[in-house]
Amino acid sequence: NKSFKLVVVGGGSGGCASAAKFASKLGAGQVAVIEPRDMHYYQAMWTLVGGGQKKLEQSGKPMQSVLPSKAEWIKDKVVGFDPDNSKVMTQNGDEISYEFLVVAMGLQLNFDVIKGLPEAFETPGVSSNYDLRYVNKTWESIQQFKEGNCVFSFPNTPVKCAGAPQKIMYLTEKILRMENRRDHANIIYHTSLPVIFGVKKYADALWKIVEERNIEVNLRSNLVEVRPDTREAIFQNLDKPEEAPKAVKYSMLHVTPPMSAPDVLRNSSKIVDENGFLNVNKETLQHMNYPNIFGIGDCTNVPTSKTAAAVAGMIGILRRNLTASMNGQPLKAKYDGYTSCPLVTGPNECILAEFDFQSPPQPLETFPINQAKPRWTMYNMKAHVMPHVYWQMLNGWWEGPKIFRKLAHLGMSR
Ligand code: FAD
Ligand code: UQ1
Incomplete structure (x- = not known):
């Protein structure tokens, strides 16, 4: 039975990116990721696999290769949460203790x-x-x-x-x-x-x-x-x-x-809301009742559309707020609900929908064009650029396109 400064549950988009941020910050042996699967899939590519534009093999990498080398990979499944004693139970019968926990279990x-x-x-x-x-x-x-x-x-x-x-x-x-x-x-x-x-x-x-x-x-x-x-x-x-x-x-x-949220999570009544999702503050991503628990991605009750793009928008907030929390400082970073959905409308065209907590009425747009019009440029972005951006996000090097909007609007943008 082991103990870590930070335990991350799930090695998907949010879990990998979180582990990468904190394993490099905290050093070897401090961060553990609990994830049962051998392979990590870039799920957003499956639209193009089903549509015959990519091969399934292109969407997967061995889990070992996407998890940060400084984090310990516990290849096991969480079967219970004990938030009052800061530990989780696994299928192999282990109890893993944490100072801080990030829950990133995705959807079932x-x-x-x-x-x-x-x-x-x-x-x-x-x-x-x-x-x-x-x-x-x-x-x-x-x-x-x-x-x-x-x-x-x-x-x-x-x-x-x-x-x-x-x-x-x-x-x-x-x-x-x-x-x-x-x-x-x-x-x-x-x-x-x-x-x-x-x-x-x-x-x-x-x-x-x-x-x-x-x-x-x-x-x-x-x-x-x-x-x-x-x-x-x-x-x-x-x-x-x-x-x-x-x-x-x-x-x-x-x-x-x-x-839904995975069964283990939705049955853990102490940490979920009435719909079975991890109950976090939608801006700080900190748990509503347990300050040493944070959530990221699809398994949370953050009221925005569940996407990898939203994970990208959340990861910078998590990085700052979890760091502040570890240092006993107030949580200042606020997630704006950023999410996006490249609406592929054909093998060479795509509408890039972007929005946040404030939309409607006003959708966000990163690019200086009408993104509601199907375009081949956006298809290329989705099919050829995004996969690289995604794998970089898992390394902790992508926090969403907000930086471009800020640069383009000299800091005035959402
Ligand atoms: P996931 O990446 O799903 O990871 C969850 C991880 O938790 C998994 O690895 C799982 O094995 C692990 N886990 C589950 N239960 C346990 C347990 N008990 N113990 C330990 N680990 C556990 N997003 C976009 O931004 N753009 C798109 O165009 C897009 N298109 C998509 C198309 C399809 C067909 C699909 C399926 C998804 C698409 N997405 C897209 C959504 C995107 O893939 C998800 O929103 C994103 O992966 C969420 O990340 P996550 O970390 O919350 O969950
Ligand atoms: C994004 O950040 C992201 O996560 C890495 C996706 O998932 C694959 C996306 O589909 C999109 C659109 C974004 C947002 C990025 C830009 C440049 C608008």
């Missing part, structure tokens, strides 16, 4: 909430870019598609990268068009949300695209069941729960699963 995919899943993934045409096991099947399904309905779902829970469920739809649509197969397809989106996108400026741009490209959009419509034998997806109207669910035939079905 809950396919089994949908009747017929995950079994239906073993049948033709059903896939999900959200899961390592099913992302290649999206590209297979696009290639094999002959005729009928291509159906895309968005669940009735918070998700990571809220744009991803429709990015793959635009990619599919454009590819079918480019290959002269579009006439044989109905492209259908079913979303549990009452809007196509949360920020009006980008929602307006997306409504224009779905109209121009003849895509059917169903709002407040939630996937509840998949019937692979009849190739039907069953949707419930969330505003009319008394109505019988509607069956939609599919040739291709892309599922975005319901998500």
